Structure formats: C-alpha cells, structure tokens
Amino acid sequence: MKVSNTERFLNYAILIVFSLIVLAPMLTILVSAFAPPSASAAREGGPFHPGNFIDAWQEGRFGQYMTTSVIVAVIVVTLTVVLSVLSGYAFGTMSFRGEQVLFYVFLLGIMVPAEAIVVPLFFDLRSLGLTDTIWAVALPQVAQSVAFGTYWMRTYFKGVNRSVLDAARMDGASPKRILWSILVPMGRPAITTMVVLVFMWTWNEFLIPLVMSPTGAVRTAPLGLAFFQGQYTQGTALLAAGAVLVALPVVVLYFILQRHFIKGMLEGAVKE
Template sequence: MGERAANYIVLVGVSVLVLAPILTILIAAFSPASASAAREGAFHPGNFVAAWQEGRFGSYMATSVLVAAIVVTLAVGLSLLSGYAFGTMTFRGQNVLFYLFLLGIMVPAEAIIVPLFFDLRTLGLTDTVWAVSLPQVAQSVAFGTYWMRTYFRGVNRSVIEAARLDGASSQRVLWSILVPMGRPAITTMVVLMFMWTWNEFLIPLVMSPSGSFRTAPLGLALFQGQYTQGTALLAAGAVLVALPVVLLYFLLQRHFIRGMLDGAVKE
C-alpha cells in the first residue's frame, strides 16, 4: 500500500512538472494583450486571431505542411524499403551499409549544415523547398531504417515463409502482409518524423537565406522579435505552432503508444 502511494506521489509530481509550463502558456495565450484589453475582461480568445494575422502564420504553416508532407512521404517509403531489406534479407556488405545508415542518427545536423549548404547552393537548390526538405529526408530515413529493421526482424518468420511458399513476391510480402501487420510501428514512425520535421529550425533557417521558405518555427521566432513585450500574442502564436503536432498525436495516440510498446518489447 505504501509503495503504491509513493508511486502515485511520484507520478503526480512529474505530471505537475510537465504540465505546469503548458498550462502557463495556455493561460498567457488567453490573457489580455494590453492594459485596454484588460479592462474588457480576463478572457481573450481573440489573441489567436490577432497572432495569426499579424504574425502571418497562415503562410508559414502552409510551408511547414508542404515540407512535412514531402519529408514524411519520402522518408516513410524509403524507410520501409530499406528496413525490409536489412530486416529480412542477407546480402554482401549488409552490416557496413547498416552502420552507414546509423551515422545519420549519430551525426548532428550542426556538424554538416555548412558544407551541405554550399553543396546545395552549387546545385542551385538553396531557397527552394527541396533544400529545406531533402536534408530532413536523409535524417528521417536514417532513423526510419533502424526503426523498421527492428520491426521486420521481430516478425514471425513463418508468416514470410508461408507467403513465399504460396508464390508471393518480395514486394507482395512487404506491401500486402508486413505493412498492414506493422501499422502501429509505422504510425509511430510517421508521428515522430512529422514532429521532428515540423519543429526543425536550423535547416530551414540556413537553407533559405532569403526567407522564401520560412516554416512555422521560423515565423514564431520572427514574431517574437516583433513582440518582445506582448507575451499574450507570443503565447497565442506558440500554441498555434504547436497545435498541429498535438492534434496529430491525439488522433493517432492509440497506435503510437502501441508501436512504442511493441518496439520496447522487441528490443
């Protein structure tokens, strides 16, 4: 009984530490933006409309949606193919190639961002959506390959062997059998890739020096520079930028948690 009470106390304490900053931002987002607004009341949902219009978040979020769609679509497709190869097949140089993929997880973007910028500028890709998207595709594929390899190696081999005995090709095994079976793992990967892409700050900042392709986090930073004292509008802008990730997580929460638990058990 005492152990259970201690567990609840620890959980409540951690929950308070995690939720307190979020509640603080939400309260600030609905608070009056000025002294004149304070005389009209303490609850101001109009801050979100003002932040959306003055911060031009519509344009920035559209760019973020475009970049996230490109990154997630390409990265998920490539990760499924590479993870399937590493997880179910045996070929020469397999371990070397896999460790090469792992370098994409271990090497931080800050270490390669400058030479990468000059390479993309030589190719004429800077200030385009591809300069912002392709480096993030490479980063996401590195993680996705590792993630899907773990899933495919944990699949019961008898399922694959039975499908091949029935005449199914490797492509048919992947798309018709393993992908539907691995929906929780794939959903978890999609949520993580979307979250990382949406929150990425450095790559869009460097790869679009003219600001032609500012994403939502960059727009929020610019908005902060304009409203250093307007905490209510800043908080409203922060909520707007974070909202798509939160909504996606809640929509896919069941599959996300199941995928995380399955991955933990298999590891």
C-alpha cells in the same frame, strides 16, 4: 506488496507536485495566450481574448508558416516511409554481400547531428541555386529520417514470423507482392510509430530550415515563432498565442497516439 497509508499518500503527493512542475510553464503560455493583448483591450474587451489566435494567425502570419510546415512535413514523412520500408525490407528479410557494412553506414546517420552537415549543405546548395526552396529544407531531413527509418523498419521486418514469408513464397508471391500486400499491412503499428516520430521531428526542426532558407521564403512554424519574438515586443499575448498554435498539431497527435510516441522514443534509442 504491503504499503502503509503514509507511503501511498507520499506517492500521490509526488505525482501531483511533479505533474504541476511539468504543467506550470505550459499553463503560463496558455494563460497569456488568452490574456488581453494591450491595456486598452483589457478595458474594453474584458479578461478573456480568444481573438489573439486570429490576430496571430493573420498579423503574425502563423497561417502562412503553418502551411509551409505542413508541406515540408508531408514531403519528409511520405518520402521517409516509402524509402525506409523498401530499405528495411532488404535489410530485414534478405541476405546479401556487404549487408552488415551498409547497415552500419545507415546507423551512423542516426548519430550525426544537423550541426555537422548544415554548413557544407548550405554552401553547396547555394552554389547550385537550391537554397530558399522547399527541397533544401526537406531533403536533408529526409536523409536524417531515412537513417532512423531503415533501422526501425529493419527491426520490424526481422521480427516477422518466418513462416508467413515462406507460406507467401510457396504461393508464388513475388518479393514486391509479399512486401506490399502482406508485410506492410501487417506492419501498420510499426509504420504508424515511425510516421508519428518523423512528423514530430520535422515539425519541431529548427536549425535546418533556419539555415536553408536565409531569406525566409520557406519559413516553418517554429522559425516563424522565433522571428515573431524578435520583432514583436509589445506584450506577450500574441507571442503566446503563436506558441500555442505551433505546439498544437504535435500535442493533439500526442494525445491521440500517445503509446506510439512513448514507445517509439524509448525503443528508438539505438543499442548496437
């Protein structure tokens, strides 16, 4: 298509202006994260203070919060992947009574917001003495992610060429063997996308860890940041450094596996 130079110029202008609008708030945080934490620090140490990150890590306890986040994320991602691969395999390759109904029951979970389940979960787990444990924070998130994971893996298994399955069966491979030594290695891209999305959702989750750990014994990184903001009122440097630390793991992963993030979030929208 022929386009004039003015139009091309307009396009570049839009790309640049719009990118700047998106980047500006992030740059604001990045700049204040390296700024002097106090007036005296500015006089003595100059304008550039990477030490803010060490202070946030130690004094702001972000080291501790991030460790908790890593543990929660590992539990949620591992369980979600194993459970979703198993259930998606059944929904995607086998036919059985009640298949449709069961699948819709799983789909329901994708739409149910944490707000609806968090209230009864807290009071029921409290009476069982399970609040303030890592499991109270992780398992509700596994349940949410498994709903999505089952849907996601079913789509993958349904898309597998039937002749691959038939050939494997002809060779006498059991369903378990077909799954673990053929379909799972073949489905690495789909599984990677799921891992990436579930990791991001779990790392960024706020309401469930907030409610499930009322004493703060299991405080994840985003919660640590919110509490730090409430307590720490002198200046913004350490708060900004903490914010950068909380965002960093997902952002780094995003730059490495960008395609998986975008594909997953756009295709993951359920359309049934």
